Amino acid sequence: MADLAAEEKGKPQIAGVERSDSECGPAEEGSQSLEAEKRMMRKVDINLMIPLWILFVFGFLDRINLGNVAVLGIMDELKLKGNDFNIAVQIFFVPYVLMDIPSNILLKKFAPSTWISILTFLWGVSSMCQGFVRNNGDLIVCRFFIGAFEAGFVPGCAYLMATYYKRHEFQKRLSLFWVAGLLAGAFGGLLAYAIDHMAGLGGYSGWRWIFILEGLFSIALAGPAKFFIADWPEQAKFLTSEEKKVMQTRSSQDVGGGARMDKLDITAWKRILTDWKIYVGTFIYINITVSGYATALFIPTIVRSLGYSGIQSQIHSIPIWLVTAFVTLVVSYLTDRLRHRLGFILFGVTFGSIGYIILLCQGPIVGGLPAGIRYMAVFFVCVGCYIVQPVTIVWLANNLGGHYKRAIGLAIQIGIGNLGGLIASNVFVMKDAPRYFVGYGVCLATLIMCGCGSVVLALGLLRENRLREQGKRDDRLQLDESILGNMGDDDPRFRFTI
16 A cells, blocks of 8 residues: 555646546646646647647648639640649549658657757748749749658647647648648639739749749748747757646557557568558548548639639638638537547538539439539538548547557558648549539549548457457457557557547
8 A cells, every 4th residue: 555655645746637536636736737738728829839830831731722822814825725633633642642651750769949940941942943934844843842842741640649649639620730721722722812912023924933832931940940830849949848747648548558669670561561551541641632632622613613703713722721720620619529530520521422413413414513503512511521621630640659659550541641631633624624523523422431440459459458348359468568568559559549
């Protein structure tokens, strides 16, 4: 008993909030601990979320601005014909898929603030260079390098955030991060329209100034990013030594103990690359990113197909993104509060599917639908898609244990998952305007497959939890600590979340 008392006394005070009142002393002490934990997490939000959020706004602008300039003159000046524009769009995804895993491994080797600021500078330079292209070949080269340097940003940010937040604190933070991209989509068109009025300045067209200035924004942010982005919890300068201990305790309690993977050896690689969860999670993400990139890259074009002019299509895109951002934040709050992911994914899939069905029903099939109804359908598509997309990332992250398991697992999911962008850029082609029957049909099919994959993942997780509760994985606890301490979520003390 004396040993137990000494052990309890030595625990960080904030960790007491995880125990009952009888374990952590008087209610007043527990209240103080809870308040101290809240103050600590506010410090984390300020030092981690705000810098990453700002970078994502401008990174997303650099990623999607090609879609904005598509209706502002680039097609004519570069003499883009046939699938030239689609090739420029899709080349971004080749390095984006290939570089995710190497980038996340380097993130673990470097300080996150250093690596992310380097990526920001390099994609800013690549984006700015788009303003000086002379033909489609030059544009393709620039898009290739933007994809290469942006590849590690989103999975790296997701991985970094996952080291600070408990599994059911993570969704609202990642969704808030995701909203940065939605707001960039909302105001990217308006910003592009404003910059387009610089046409003729320095002898450059308006669309060239869009690339130049938006690239310069990212370059300017890269330097300060090094000093403002938080590094790993154990290295965070804004946390006291006691708070660092508390962060470690929170993480251990959150996953049920164990679940470490701090050494990337052959055995660890085998555990990662043979984990069925990663591949099902990647399948889910590929299917939802088809709609994600269809909306991000082609919303101005889709809205224009409803009968609006170039500038009207940019302005009418803004309410779509704002409503989507609001709903995304509401859902992120609810899914963390209810500690549930699957139901929200299925709701988003259903909602988005309704939008695609409406868009498929336009034209000669049913004698035409009013533009207002079709415009409403675009809201349905965007809201449904962005309900699902951030939740699928968090859901997989929640169910991967250990530093390297989570880093590489998220890189695989987001990297390979972005093949959805290749699909989206090939199914929305100019010759199909204004109906885009193939594009809408493919997006509807992939949404349905996303829902089916999510059900499969949930059933598999439930089965594994049941086996662990029955003690059928406890033989692993007899393994040598060098093995048990580096097996990630294969540790039988880890519990999966639905």
